[in-house]
Each structure stands twice: as C-alpha cells, then as structure tokens.
Amino acid sequence: MEELRRQGTFESEEEARLREIVLGRLAALVRKFVKHVSLDRGLSEAAAEAAGGKIFTFGSYRLGVHGPGSDIDTLCVVPKHVSREDFFDVFEKMLRETEGVTEVSGVPEAFVPIIKIKISGIPIDLLMARLALSSIPDDLSLADDQLLRNLDERCIRSLNGSRVTDEILRLVPNVAVFRDSLRCIKLWAQRRAIYSNVNGFLGGVAWAMLVARICQLYPNAIAGAIVSRFFIIMYQWSWPQPVLLKQIEDGPLNVRVWNPKLYPADRSHRMPIITPAYPSMCATHNVTASTQMIITEEFKKGADIVDKVIVGSASWSELFAKHDFFHKYRYYLQVIASTASQDLQIKWAGTVESRLRQLVMKLEFVDSLTLAHPFIKGFEQVSYCLSEEEVRAVAQGEISEAIRKRKKEDIEGKEGASTVYSTTFYIGLAIEPKQPGTVGPRKLDISYPTTEFVKLVKMWEKFDETKMGIVVRHLKSSALPDYVFDDGERQPRSAQKRPKPTKTSGKSHGTSPDMPKSKKRRSSFTSENTAAAVAVPGLVKPAENGLSASGMTTSHVPTITPPGLSIKDPADIKSPQLPFGENVAVATNPTAV
Missing domain, CATH: 3.30.460.10 (Beta Polymerase, domain 2)
Incomplete structure (x- = not known):
C-alpha cells in the first residue's frame, strides 16, 4: 500500500x-x-x-x-x-x-x-x-x-x-482486500501496456473478474498475498478454460452463470472470462493470438518479480516498471488517422482504433511474422499547416520541425492555412528468426492485411474521403518519432542493441476464413511505404490485391490442481518469446534490405 x-x-x-x-x-x-x-x-x-x-x-x-x-x-x-x-x-x-x-x-x-x-x-x-x-x-x-x-x-x-x-462486489469475500489488490493489478497492467479491451488485451471488467476470482480462492488472504498468487495462478492457468465467478456462499462448486447449453463456448475465445450477471457474456472476445502471447509473457514476468519480493530480493516498485514497447521491435506499423475538425477527429480516430484488432488478426497470418503487438493507445497531435503540401505531409506522418513548433496564432489570417488533427497508432512486428542455412535476405509482404484494413475502415457509414485521412506505413525502430518516448528515455542510435534472435514454440499453420486460400499473390504498390493512404487529396490509394499467409497458436499441457483450478506444471511450460528478425524487408512491393 x-x-x-x-x-x-x-x-x-x-x-x-x-x-x-x-x-x-x-x-x-x-x-x-x-x-x-x-x-x-x-x-x-x-x-x-x-x-x-x-x-x-x-x-x-x-x-x-x-x-x-x-x-x-x-x-x-x-x-x-x-x-x-x-x-x-x-x-x-x-x-x-x-x-x-x-x-x-x-x-x-x-x-x-x-x-x-x-x-x-x-x-x-x-x-x-x-x-x-x-x-x-x-x-x-x-x-x-x-x-x-x-x-x-x-x-x-x-x-x-x-x-x-455490482455482482462482482457482491461475490468477493472481502471488498477492501479486493479493491487494494485490483488497484495494484490495474496499475501493473497499465504500466506494462496490456490494459485495453479495444486493442485485444484485457479491459477493466476482465481484470476485475480475474482478481475477484483469486480473492474467492483465498478469502482470508491480505492484498499482498492475493497479488502474489494472482500472477502465479494466471500464468499457469490452462486457457481456454473459462474464468468464472462463483456463488461462494453456496459452496465453491455451485456455478451460477455457466451453462454450456445457454452459453456455448466459442472456440475463438482464447482467454474466456465470463461475466457473472445475466445475460452472461465473454469479456475478452477481442483477445488475439498475439495479445494472448504478450499477456502470458507479462504474467510470467510478474510471477518472477513477486517471487523475489516474497523472499526480499526485490521491491514492489519493480512490478510497476514501464513497458519497453518502443524498444522491443525492429519494425513497426504506423497507422495515422487525420481530419481537419476536432469533433470529427474524436469519432474518426475512435472508428480506426476499434478496427485495429482486425489488422492485427490479419497480420498474424503473414509468413515470417510471429507476433503483431498493438500499442494500447494512440498519440494525438495538432498541426498548423500553411499549405496543401504541409497538410499532405502531416497526414502521412511527416511532421517537420517547423510545423511542430508552429502555433495557432502563426497561421491566423493566412490564406491556404489549415489545422490538421491526427491520431497515430503503433503495432510492433516480431519477425521469425532466420533459419540455419538460409542464404540471402528474406522478404516480408504485408500488403494484404494493410490493404484490407484500409478498405474496412472506409466501410464506415460516415466515412468521407474529402474530410478523413487514413495512412498505414512501416517504420524501422530508429525512425520512431520522439513523442513516443519519455524525456531522456530514447537511447542514442549507436547505443541501441538488440538481443540475439530466439526460437518460439507452438507455431502452426492455418487459413483465415476471410482470407483467400492462395498464398502466391503479391501486390505491386508504387509507394515505398507499407502504406495505404486515402482521403487526403493527392495521396496514393491502395491496390486491391494482396497476400494471405500462415498463423500461429499456442499449445498447453494441462494438469489438475486444487482448489478446482486447471493449471500447467511450470516445468512443462514453454514461455512465449518475442524474437527479433534481422535482414528482413518490410515493403509493399517486397524487396530485400
């Protein structure tokens, strides 16, 4: 506390x-x-x-x-x-x-x-x-x-x-302990950038139900003990077994809300957490293969830290260390939504953000991509432009130092001047390590997911191509803008080092029901960026053809342990890794680098 x-x-x-x-x-x-x-x-x-x-x-x-x-x-x-x-x-x-x-x-x-x-x-x-x-x-x-x-x-x-x-508060044995524990877990999830339902992680209700379930299992524990057990149990939990809040006053096995006939399990729910009030529903239907891996890895890291806290070799402050999202990957996708109106920007950016999960899911089916990691929030900017060329540049994420320093009063009364509101979202791309014996550079084509994503957001019934801009492009980590880092956080370019690539387990191949079965088609963009730019006059529009590729799942080895939890033996768990690929081309028209 x-x-x-x-x-x-x-x-x-x-x-x-x-x-x-x-x-x-x-x-x-x-x-x-x-x-x-x-x-x-x-x-x-x-x-x-x-x-x-x-x-x-x-x-x-x-x-x-x-x-x-x-x-x-x-x-x-x-x-x-x-x-x-x-x-x-x-x-x-x-x-x-x-x-x-x-x-x-x-x-x-x-x-x-x-x-x-x-x-x-x-x-x-x-x-x-x-x-x-x-x-x-x-x-x-x-x-x-x-x-x-x-x-x-x-x-x-x-x-x-x-x-x-209200039902969560009614079902926990000690409301004060529950609140203290949940406050801790919420802070941890926010600092580790895994607190966002819309982007495929867990939202506030899901985190509350997880903490409430641990409180039910250990009704006499204090908050510190609840937090410690939370990480250990959540990391070992055998998903997709659903997490259910139970009628504790009627006995631990009396499940009030779960009835497969009334609420059949959806196999697409990777981490099902079922709400305790009628009508019961899954609070985590947005979780994808990538976000599940990221959440699981964070559970593991949290469990390691609380183990050290218990034996006195670490402090609680280490649990709340800031995420390293913008230091973790070599390549990132940048999704920029822009308009000329503040009120319209709120709705347009919200619409784009609500569909980012679809882009992540399509990226998961691309060969050589092991992970598509969405960041949990967008970065909002207001740019004051003096010309159409500056408007176009801002809409594509190219904000010069002159535009960045310009203020509202600097454009007042000037002909052709305008204000651009933009919100930028980021997705980190983890590349499969280069296999032994592979000769030459590899190619990575993500034109199909990006093109389909842009077509999807344009289907919004209120989309107006003359007022709304949407751009998707790739960046190397060295090209990330300064605003994504805290003061003093960004390392000098020469000092940025990357860990040795590691293998991941559990990769399997499949097809997405909404993607073409053929994997042989390639797009031919004229833009160098992995970009689909629309709704800003003069910007290149996306091509229609693309690529579908393979996806991944995670395997589990369940065992049964009391009190009524199906979890995995830590010795059998293969921790998800977040690898870094080298010498990989990320381009709309695949070319090696």
Missing part, C-alpha cells in the same frame, strides 16, 4: 469531492432531460416531474479503484417514453449548452452507444438504457433480471456494465 501511494494511484480528497459534485449535477441534468421529453410527449406537468430518471456508476469508479484523472463510467436510466434518439438529439444538445460541460461527443452507432463529455474537467462516459417502466423511482435497483424483459440489445448491453460491477 505504501508503494501504491508512492505511485500516485489515489486521488486527493479535493478531487473526490469534485467528482461527487459533478455526479450530482449530472443526475439533475438527467431528470431535467426526462421531464423535458415527457412534456413533449404530452404528459402533464405532474406526470413529467414524476417520470424521474436516474444515474448509476460502474467500472473503476463504482469498484472504488479509480485514480487521479480517470473517467467515470455512468449509466442514464430513463422511462419507456424516452427514446435513444432523444438521448442523442435532446440530451446531447442540453449537455453542450450547460456551463462547465466541454468536449461533448456522441457516438450513437457504437456497439454500446455512448456520449463522452467532461464536466468541470472530469471525463465521463455516458450510456443510456430505457426500461419498460412509466417512471424511474429514486430507489430503483438494477439487480432484478426481470427488468431486462422486452428491452432491445443495446439497452441490455448498456445495463450490463452496472449489473456486472
């Missing part, structure tokens, strides 16, 4: 009070919104006032493990006469007109429709659920499964976050 405090994971009392004030203002706004719509529907003043409207928090704030600056996941519950269209048309407009509310961005077409806002600087994610009730009482509880009757799927998904969070 001392180390967590040193790491700054706890918010100040002042910020905690501000959050309570903000939530109070939001609750009043929701009631005002429901009353406004009720009056528009012809209800009397008294009936409109009684219609109510209520907010529920969920996620890290509801679990009590949020940190300074973290957002508040909030659910707005409204009666049956208030529609989702009202939420995005009427309520979003009310939010924009409310003093202290900034950065309002609604995404009605999202899988879980959402409005993102800031109130007094506190970021809030707003979901909405319409219940089959004429009014929403102040004492409403969402625990009753009957509330889900006759609701559409989007409302059920919106309700699920709050219902799952």
